[in-house]
Amino acid sequence: MTKVYQPKFFHVFQKGYYNKQKFTSDLIAGIIVGIIALPLAIAFGIASGVSPQQGLITAIIAGFIVSVFGGSRFLIGGPTGAFIVIVAGIVAQYGLQGLTIATIMAGVFLIIMGLCRMGAIFKFIPYPIVVGFTSGIAVTIFSTQVKDFLGITAAIPSGFLPQWGAYFAHISDINPAETLMSLGCLLVIIVWGRFVKKIPGSLIALILGTAASVLLARFGNIQLATIGTKFPELAQGLPMPSPVAPTMDYDTIKSLVSPAFTIAVLCAIESLLAAMVADGVTGKHHDSNTELIGQGLANVVTPLFGGIPATGAIARTMANINNGGKSPVAGVIHAVVLLLIYLFLMPYAVYIPLSCLAAILIMVAYNMSEWRTFRYLLRGDKSDVAVLLLTFFLTVVVDLTVAIEVGMVLAVALFVRRVMETSDITVIEEDTLLATENDEVTHPDDIEHLDIPRGVEVYEVNGPFFFGLASKFEEFNRMSDENVKVRIIRMRKVPFIDSTGVNNLRNLCERTRRRGVQVVLSGVNDKVRHTLEKYRIDQQLGADNIQPHISLALKQARKHLHE
Numbered sequence: 001m002t003k004v005y006q007p008k009f010f011h012v013f014q015k016g017y018y019n020k021q022k023f024t025s026d027l028i029a030g031i032i033v034g035i036i037a038l039p040l041a042i043a044f045g046i047a048s049g050v051s052p053q054q055g056l057i058t059a060i061i062a063g064f065i066v067s068v069f070g071g072s073r074f075l076i077g078g079p080t081g082a083f084i085v086i087v088a089g090i091v092a093q094y095g096l097q098g099l100t101i102a103t104i105m106a107g108v109f110l111i112i113m114g115l116c117r118m119g120a121i122f123k124f125i126p127y128p129i130v131v132g133f134t135s136g137i138a139v140t141i142f143s144t145q146v147k148d149f150l151g152i153t154a155a156i157p158s159g160f161l162p163q164w165g166a167y168f169a170h171i172s173d174i175n176p177a178e179t180l181m182s183l184g185c186l187l188v189i190i191v192w193g194r195f196v197k198k199i200p201g202s203l204i205a206l207i208l209g210t211a212a213s214v215l216l217a218r219f220g221n222i223q224l225a226t227i228g229t230k231f232p233e234l235a236q237g238l239p240m241p242s243p244v245a246p247t248m249d250y251d252t253i254k255s256l257v258s259p260a261f262t263i264a265v266l267c268a269i270e271s272l273l274a275a276m277v278a279d280g281v282t283g284k285h286h287d288s289n290t291e292l293i294g295q296g297l298a299n300v301v302t303p304l305f306g307g308i309p310a311t312g313a314i315a316r317t318m319a320n321i322n323n324g325g326k327s328p329v330a331g332v333i334h335a336v337v338l339l340l341i342y343l344f345l346m347p348y349a350v351y352i353p354l355s356c357l358a359a360i361l362i363m364v365a366y367n368m369s370e371w372r373t374f375r376y377l378l379r380g381d382k383s384d385v386a387v388l389l390l391t392f393f394l395t396v397v398v399d400l401t402v403a404i405e406v407g408m409v410l411a412v413a414l415f416v417r418r419v420m421e422t423s424d425i426t427v428i429e430e431d432t433l434l435a436t437e438n439d440e441v442t443h444p445d446d447i448e449h450l451d452i453p454r455g456v457e458v459y460e461v462n463g464p465f466f467f468g469l470a471s472k473f474e475e476f477n478r479m480s481d482e483n484v485k486v487r488i489i490r491m492r493k494v495p496f497i498d499s500t501g502v503n504n505l506r507n508l509c510e511r512t513r514r515r516g517v518q519v520v521l522s523g524v525n526d527k528v529r530h531t532l533e534k535y536r537i538d539q540q541l542g543a544d545n546i547q548p549h550i551s552l553a554l555k556q557a558r559k560h561l562h563e
Contacts, residue, residue, distance in 0.1 A: 004115055006290050009068045009328040022326040029325035030333025032198065033076055036319050037063070037334060038341055039206040040364070042227075042349060043357040044079040045308065047144060048087035050096065051231055052349055053342070054306050055079050060338045062310030065298040066271075067331025071290030074278040075271065076316035076331050077298055081364045082133075082270050083263070083309045085140045085400045090259050092158060098256060100246045103303040105253065105260035110267060110296030119288025122272050126414050128380075128388035129407045130269065131373055136395025136403065138369035141361055148358035151178025151225065160396050177222050178355045185209045185359035198323065202360045209356030210348075227357075228350030243304045262401040263299070263309045265408065271295050271312035278317050315367070387414065423463025455483055456557045458550075460490040465501035465528075484517055486557040490550060492523030502535045509540055518560045521546045522553035 012018050037059050045055020059078035066077025090099045113119070143163050147156045154170045156163055185205040192201035216222040275286040291312075298310050320330050377388050387410050394403035452458060489505075497505075509519050524532070524546055532538055538546055547553040 004117060004289050005293050006071070006287055007069050007294065007328075008071055008073050008287070008290070009332075012073065012327040012329075018327065018329075023329065025324040025326050026330040027333055029320050029323040030330040031337055032323045033316055033320045033325070033330065034334040034337025034341070035203055036200045037076070037078055037313075037316055037338060039200075039202045039357075039360055040313075040316075041079055041338070042352070043360050043364075044081060044084060046227070046230070046354070046357060047081075047084045047141065047361055048079070048308055049091035050087070050099075050308055052227055053346065054308055056338060056342050056346065057305055058302055058307035058310050060335050060342060061305055061307055062298040062302045063338065064332055064335035065301060066294050066310070066312065067328040067335070068294075069297050070294030070312075070328070071287030071292075072275040072278060072312070073284055073286070073327050074282060074317055074321050074325055074330075075275050075286070075291070075312040075328075076320050076334060077271075077295070077310050077312055078316065079308055079310055080270060080313045081141055081361070081368055082137050082266055082311070084144070084361075085137055085395075086259065086262055086266065087308050088144070089158070089399070089401075090256075094252075094256065094259075097246055098252070099308065100303040101248055101252060102256040102260040102263060103299050103307075103309045104246070105256060106263035106267065106309060107296040107299030107301075109261060109264035110292050110299060112296075113264070113268065114289045114292030114294075114296060117289050119268075119272065119292050122268050122288070123276070124415060125269060125407075125411045126384070126387065128377055128384045129391050129411055130273070131370055131377060132388045132391025133266075133269070133395060133400075133403065133407065135369050135371070135374050136392045137400065138365040139392075139396050140400075141365040141368070145358040145361045145365070148225070148354040149179070149182040149362060151175025151182075151355060153225075177216075178224060178353075181209060181212065181224060181353055182355040182359045184212075185356045186363065189359065189363050200319075202363065205359060206352060206356060209359075210352050213353040213356075214351050224353045224355060226350060226354060227352045230354060231350070245304065258401055258405070262404045265404050266400075267295050267299065267309065267311040268292055270314075274312035274314040274317050277314055278321060281318070281321055383414070383417075419464060419466070423461075423466075426460050426462070452554070453558055453561060455485040455561055456488060456554070457484050457486075458488045458490055460493070462493045463495075465491070465494045465497040465505075486518050486520060486560050487512060488520045488522050488550075488553050488557055490522045490553075491525075491528060492550075494523075494525070494528055497528050497531050499535075502531065502537060505532075506535070506537060506540065509537075518557075519545065520553050520556050520560075522548075522550045524548065 038056075041055040041059040042052040043055070045052045045058070048055070062077045062079075066075060070077070087099060090102055094102070140160060143160050146152075146163070146167055150167075152167070152170050152173050152175070154166070154173055156166045185208070188205040188208060189201035192199075192204050213224045213226060216224065271291060272286075272288055275288070275291055279285055295311060302308075302310055316334075320334070325331075374388070374392075378385055391403055391407050391410070394406055512519055519541060521532075521541065529538075529546065532546065544556060547556055
């Protein structure tokens with residue numbers, strides 16, 4: 001059995017894999033990714049309802065922990081746009097203390113998921129649900145940034161519909177200077193990205209926007225809203241983060257279980273999705289359970305220093321790969337670069353205009369929206385379209401927590417439905433039954449026509465014998481009251497049977513015995529037989545009535561008829 005927890009950081013130093021050349025590649029990639037992460041960390045922090053240094057602290061600490069203790073060679077951890085909505089909601093309702101507790105709880109949930117080997121489960125979440133989440137989050141992020149983009153100073157309520165009602169009510173309050181700054185920064189991001197790939201347009205927009213804001217204030221007497229005006233305490237310098245243990249009580253923990261679970265699921269989905277994208281590009285393979293544990297550790301430790309929820313970031317991960325990153329060392333270097341910026345350059349962050357950050361986040365929202373994929377999925381199956389639209393509208397109009405919970409229920413329901421479509425129960429009513437080498441392979445040379453004697457009925461179960469098959473179980477009631485003496489249940493295509501299937505089988509045996517009918521099982525594989533023995537079905541039926549092949553089952557049926 002493989003170990004549950006195997007961090008890739010320590011694995012790359014084994015067997016002479018790592019060398020000076022790979023370190024040089026990691027160094028270059030780490031520096032570039034650190035620069036790319038700077039404006040995003042600041043913007044995500046402010047948009048989430050916390051301070052810019054909290055966003056940067058998250059990128060530093062979580063980025064380091066994810067790279068050292070995670071299960072991917074290339075994944076870059078930190079704050080992402082997906083958490084803006086849920087974090088802002090928790091801060092508004094429970095305060096920073098509540099956010100700290102919820103994030104720690106989410107980290108514990110992630111560690112438990114990893115230890116329980118649940119990493120593979122998130123790969124089965126239907127694609128329409130994932131697209132519905134991300135598209136809905138993108139629309140919500142865009143909605144929250146309209147205020148700063150247009151320079152509206154009035155208080156704007158939370159919630160998508162109330163926000164837009166307030167925007168239209170205060171349309172006369174739009175600030176032309178702020179709007180022009182936002183449009184200029186947005187134009188820089190778009191145009192720069194078309195010609196230069198190595199250096200992100202968001203960083204160039206941040207530098208140019210900050211310079212323009214300072215010049216306008218000094219020479220044009222035009223004051224733009226900046227980080228310094230929103231967080232005046234930053235002008236005194238940035239305090240070094242120190243560990244703070246939050247005070248927890250039962251009522252607080254109970255009220256935060258749902259938001260914490262939402263954070264954990266969102267973190268798992270986004271980080272494992274980013275890891276799978278990285279695997280597809282590089283040909284490497286991540287360890288999903290180790291990655292969940294690494295993400296959990298990051299979300300337990302980071303909030304103790306004032307950070308917010310973190311996960312794997314697809315854009316930064318791809319930037320790491322495209323700039324030559326070879327191992328998790330690149331992620332560690334990215335965290336060190338951000339730490340140096342935090343120590344020596346963050347005092348200048350007070351001059352960054354909020355309209356510039358709004359332009360950066362609107363571009364992030366556009367890239368997250370996946371509108372082309374959304375439009376493509378609308379052509380699909382009606383049930384998939386319904387799931388896509390329901391998840392999208394719940395995320396935008398109601399609440400991300402509700403959308404996550406409903407989405408997970410839908411994922412389970414869709415999975416059960418798909419499996420049910422591959423499972424059925426049929427009654428074989430022909431007089432003859434053909435046994436081939438593809439049947440129960442106990443006698444591979446047994447290729448012949450097998451007569452079904454009078455008084456014997458043969459049923460065949462195709463697919464998993466599980467709770468989802470319960471609605472089809474009435475097929476077993478299609479039997480003659482007087483003539484049928486033996487019923488053969490052919491299970492050659494049953495890969496497993498769960499407790500509900502065992503219970504249905506037990507009830508069937510009891511009913512048929514009362515009617516004087518004997519049940520014989522055919523084609524039972526070792527795994528199914530082990531389950532039946534565990535529930536003592538073999539004792540209830542009799543060991544001779546569980547046969548590995550249809551010919552032996554028919555032989556047993558004839559024996560019962562003679563008796």
